[in-house]
Amino acid sequence: MFDLEQALAQWRRHMRGAGLHDPAALDELESHLREEIDRQIQRGVSLPDAFAQAVQTLGPTTDLQREFAKATLTRIPRWRLWKRSLLRLLGFPISIREFIQLHPGSHRLGPFRLGVTVHSARREVFRAMNGNEAAGG
Amino acid sequence: MHSDTMYDAAMLEKELVAASTEPIILSLLARGESYGYELIQNVKTLSSGQLAWTDGMLYPVLHRMEDQGWIKSRWVQIGNGRKRKYYSLQKNGRTALAHKREQWSILTSVFAGLWKEQHV
Numbered sequence: 001m002f003d004l005e006q007a008l009a010q011w012r013r014h015m016r017g018a019g020l021h022d023p024a025a026l027d028e029l030e031s032h033l034r035e036e037i038d039r040q041i042q043r044g045v046s047l048p049d050a051f052a053q054a055v056q057t058l059g060p061t062t063d064l065q066r067e068f069a070k071a072t073l074t075r076i077p078r079w080r081l082w083k084r085s086l087l088r089l090l091g092f093p094i095s096i097r098e099f100i101q102l103h104p105g106s107h108r109l110g111p112f113r114l115g116v117t118v119h120s121a122r123r124e125v126f127r128a129m130n131g132n133e134a135a136g137g
Numbered sequence: 138m139h140s141d142t143m144y145d146a147a148m149l150e151k152e153l154v155a156a157s158t159e160p161i162i163l164s165l166l167a168r169g170e171s172y173g174y175e176l177i178q179n180v181k182t183l184s185s186g187q188l189a190w191t192d193g194m195l196y197p198v199l200h201r202m203e204d205q206g207w208i209k210s211r212w213v214q215i216g217n218g219r220k221r222k223y224y225s226l227q228k229n230g231r232t233a234l235a236h237k238r239e240q241w242s243i244l245t246s247v248f249a250g251l252w253k254e255q256h257v
Contacts, residue, residue, distance in 0.1 A: 025196065025200070027212075027220070027222075028173065028196055028222045029193060029196060031172075031173075031174070031219070031220060031221055031222065032173055032174050032192060032193070032196075034219060035174040036174065036192070057191075057192045057193075058191075058192050058193035059191035059192065059193040059194055063191075063193075063194070064193045064194070064197075067194055067197040067198075068196075068197045068200075070197065071197035071198075071200045071201045071204070
């Protein structure tokens, strides 16, 4: 028997596992899912199918995580982003807090993959800075 | 919002969708308070389904617009233990909307002129 509450709880765990930790953002996405599930059910779709389709309409989890991470980065004042980028270009490591925020679970990576992740985190900051002017990144 | 995943293929081109998302959200909220799901449905209806956002991608955009001070959100209980996050337009948002309207008006009048000449 399909249990919607259980399915939603599992979905939230999946999202957190993918790096989307903000409870308010998850609440908002869950609210969206419930609206879409209601609509599907009114059209005669079964509950499990309605849930699956609603999750699908949200889009790929990795894309969602990335867009939310970018939105979070824009909360950091621009001068601090530039300062951090400059420090990074000079070879200073990215702050551990920011690093784990962007790449959850990264503390478990080995030295090589850690380096790769730091590099990609740096690129994300640049992308966020360059992309925000036009239509919000 | 330059992500390819924000858009459905064979619809309005992604660059146009990206450029128009904020003005559309601002315009919809100028009509009154609304929430993500309703905004998405309104856009689908208004565009006869030709402008399709990937639903989830709207939310980071809304959050960014809120950070910019254009819009403001509040949670509203809607019964059955459910809640919705409503967004409303702020003064800064009205200013931003006026600016964006001006820019889009320039474009539409340029095209109107160009395409009118071609039909003469």
